Amino acid sequence: LEHPAVRAVVLNVRDVTDRHRAEAALRASEERYRSLFEESRDAIYISTPGGEVLDLNPAGLRLFGFASREEAMAAPAHALYWDPAARERFAARMREEGYGKDLEVDLRTADGDRRRVLETATAVLGPEGRVVAYRGTLRDVTVQRALEEQLRQTQKMEAVGRLAGTRCTPDSASAVPRSPPPSTPSTVATACSRWVRDSARSPPAAMATSRRPT
Numbered sequence: 001l002e003h004p005a006v007r008a009v010v011l012n013v014r015d016v017t018d019r020h021r022a023e024a025a026l027r028a029s030e031e032r033y034r035s036l037f038e039e040s041r042d043a044i045y046i047s048t049p050g051g052e053v054l055d056l057n058p059a060g061l062r063l064f065g066f067a068s069r070e071e072a073m074a075a076p077a078h079a080l081y082w083d084p085a086a087r088e089r090f091a092a093r094m095r096e097e098g099y100g101k102d103l104e105v106d107l108r109t110a111d112g113d114r115r116r117v118l119e120t121a122t123a124v125l126g127p128e129g130r131v132v133a134y135r136g137t138l139r140d141v142t143v144q145r146a147l148e149e150q151l152r153q154t155q156k157m158e159a160v161g162r163l164a165g166t167r168c169t170p171d172s173a174s175a176v177p178r179s180p181p182p183s184t185p186s187t188v189a190t191a192c193s194r195w196v197r198d199s200a201r202s203p204p205a206a207m208a209t210s211r212r213p214t
């Protein structure tokens with residue numbers, strides 16, 4: 001202003017407080033999402049319809065047995081399904097409905113083991129309305145399903161035992177003679193099956209007695 005050639009100065013002032021607040025809120029939201037992503041006990045993934053794994057959280061790495069995210073991202077997503085047709089059914093559902101909740105499916109780990117999971121996913125749409133990615137979670141229920149199957153087998157053996165005239169239970173001495181009561185469902189099922197098989201060859205004394213003439 002002290003220069004003789006300068007007669008005036010035009011200032012353009014813009015309040016950017018709201019923008020800074022929005023940016024701060026966005027950063028906080030991203031940090032919360034990243035914290036949830038990293039700390040979740042369920043596997044969280046992002047993949048493409050073409051089979052590319054874009055991201056996988058630590059729980060997902062443990063589920064599949066990957067040593068790093070780089071290893072996971074190098075694996076085609078369709079190869080992680082035990083049955084390739086299951087991947088096709090999943091893709092079709094995402095195209096048609098855009099969402100799936102608790103879809104029970106078998107997956108294949110890096111070591112070739114089979115894992116049963118509940119998959120919940122949503123389709124990410126591009127500008128043209130086409131599916132460009134999947135975002136979802138995987139909850140491992142392998143152990144739960146195995147225990148449920150053992151329980152069903154035990155209940156079947158108990159039912160067969162009752163039909164044979166003796167209740168076959170873990171603490172049934174007649175079902176498992178001269179041995180301590182089985183302590184696990186699989187042991188119970190094995191013991192009951194053995195007892196039922198032996199009973200078919202030689203009926204229990206109680207049943208033989210009931211058929212004697214009076």
